[in-house]
Amino acid sequence: MNTPLSAQTIETIKATAPALQSHGLAITTRMYERLFVDPEIKRLFDQAAQISGEQPKRLAAAILAFAQNVDRLERIEGAVEKICERHVTTQVRPEHYDAVAAALLPAIKDVLGEAATEPVLKAWGEAYWYLAGIMIEREKRLYGQAAG
Numbered sequence: 001m002n003t004p005l006s007a008q009t010i011e012t013i014k015a016t017a018p019a020l021q022s023h024g025l026a027i028t029t030r031m032y033e034r035l036f037v038d039p040e041i042k043r044l045f046d047q048a049a050q051i052s053g054e055q056p057k058r059l060a061a062a063i064l065a066f067a068q069n070v071d072r073l074e075r076i077e078g079a080v081e082k083i084c085e086r087h088v089t090t091q092v093r094p095e096h097y098d099a100v101a102a103a104l105l106p107a108i109k110d111v112l113g114e115a116a117t118e119p120v121l122k123a124w125g126e127a128y129w130y131l132a133g134i135m136i137e138r139e140k141r142l143y144g145q146a147a148g
């Protein structure tokens with residue numbers, strides 16, 4: 001089950017949204033460098049989208065939209081649904097979310113440097129898993145429909 005985010009976490013996420021806006025693309029580009037060390041995960045991605053810089057941009061935009069709407073996620077429901085559909089088409093599995101967490105959080109640290117304090121990284125870790133929980137549930141249902 002997905003535990004709701006604390007008021008403190010929500011505040012930290014919203015406070016760091018401007019930093020993500022300026023560094024979002026650098027963070028996601030760095031994240032993919034870390035993520036693609038694993039060839040199984042690299043294969044899941046359309047390399048054309050990656051090379052053109054499209055995929056990091058889409059992920060940066062999604063993360064930013066999430067940060068800005070973290071206390072009113074109903075506003076990004078449609079966008080999340082589209083991402084989940086794309087994930088199911090490309091065979092993203094629940095266990096892949098661990099690999100993305102392990103790449104994203106250090107990438108935030110790499111790019112933001114000292115601004116990525118412990119409380120900031122902790123808040124982002126919690127927020128990531130909150131969103132991941134919603135997406136994993138939705139993807140499970142979509143896989144179920146595809147099978148049935």
Ligand code: HEM
Nearest residue numbers: 044045046049058059062083086090092096097100131132
């Ligand atoms: C909270 C976590 C995640 C977010 C916010 C996110 C966001 C996105 C977005 C915005 C897109 C583009 C959708 C579109 O084409 O319109 C996408 C596509 C994709 N994502 Fe994720 N994603 C997440 C987790 C993951 C994980 C865990 C994996 C697996 C390693 C993954 C693999 C992919 C793949 C393979 C695509 C399709 C790429 C392509 O079309 O070239 N994502 N994701």
